């Protein structure tokens with residue numbers, strides 16, 4: 631259980647050794663003064679794994695991780711690595727370095743490399759392949775050790791490719807049960823064996839149609855009943871980026887017994903509205919102690935472009951990733967969380 635506003639988080643993808651200096655600057659000169667106390671670094675296969683160099687597709691080293699860990703510890707920031715599990719193993723038909731090294735793990739090997747949305751979204755690994763978890767657990771363990779972390783975020787958002795009709799192991803299986811099986815296996819490894827906390831994105835556990843969400847921040851493929859098949863002490867990062875009238879998933883997931891961490895992106899006012907609605911729902915559902923603050927997601931933010939957006943140094947160019955929006959949201963949300971007194975304004 632967390633006290634209200636105990637988690638003031640920022641998330642970004644990060645796998646570039648040459649950007650560590652910029653990220654350290656961002657931590658020291660922006661995240662610390664803004665009051666951020668959780669930094670989620672989405673490394674995925676961009677880390678240089680010594681256990682499996684064949685899956686490494688980036689330049690971030692163990693020494694970089696230790697350097698960032700030390701800096702964060704010094705400033706009271708909890709550093710949590712993220713390894714995207716199951717889905718998002720590439721974009722469109724393009725496979726990431728893990729599936730290129732282990733094509734036998736591909737859930738949809740028949741999909742051509744140049745496939746694009748809306749024909750195909752992203753490749754997944756096959757959760758039923760007997761050799762996939764031993765590899766994934768090695769990657770998880772190495773990230774936890776490198777970052778000296780007490781938690782791991784397993785991603786698991788936007789899984790569209792699951793129980794594919796062409797997969798000899800998964801065809802015909804129940805998608806919710808298959809998704810829950812993967813969640814439970816990661817949980818057993820992380821929480822059961824490694825004694826660390828587990829976080830994941832919440833979108834696949836939400837009935838998009840029933841709650842008025844899109845197929846991105848909710849599920850339309852029949853995965854969502856998995857919400858009743860997984861442990862309640864997984865922290866669910868419930869992300870919604872568009873301005874909406876209400877965000878009923880917060881109350882719903884709190885009612886299920888989870889800790890729910892509302893997560894926003896690059897739209898300051900939508901983020902603040904989401905937060906106020908989440909507070910209202912947590913109060914209505916008498917679960918304010920399980921709605922611990924807010925997570926600002928940075929996605930395409932890098933150390934370099936954040937230095938440009940936050941400090942005006944360097945050139946953001948066309949800012950296609952809306953890094954200015956991310957920087958503005960980060961400031962607005964942290965100012966809101968830092969406001970003293972009652973959590974409700």
Ligand SMILES: [Zn+2]
Pocket residue numbers: 737755756757758759793794797798799800801
């Ligand atoms: Zn499969």
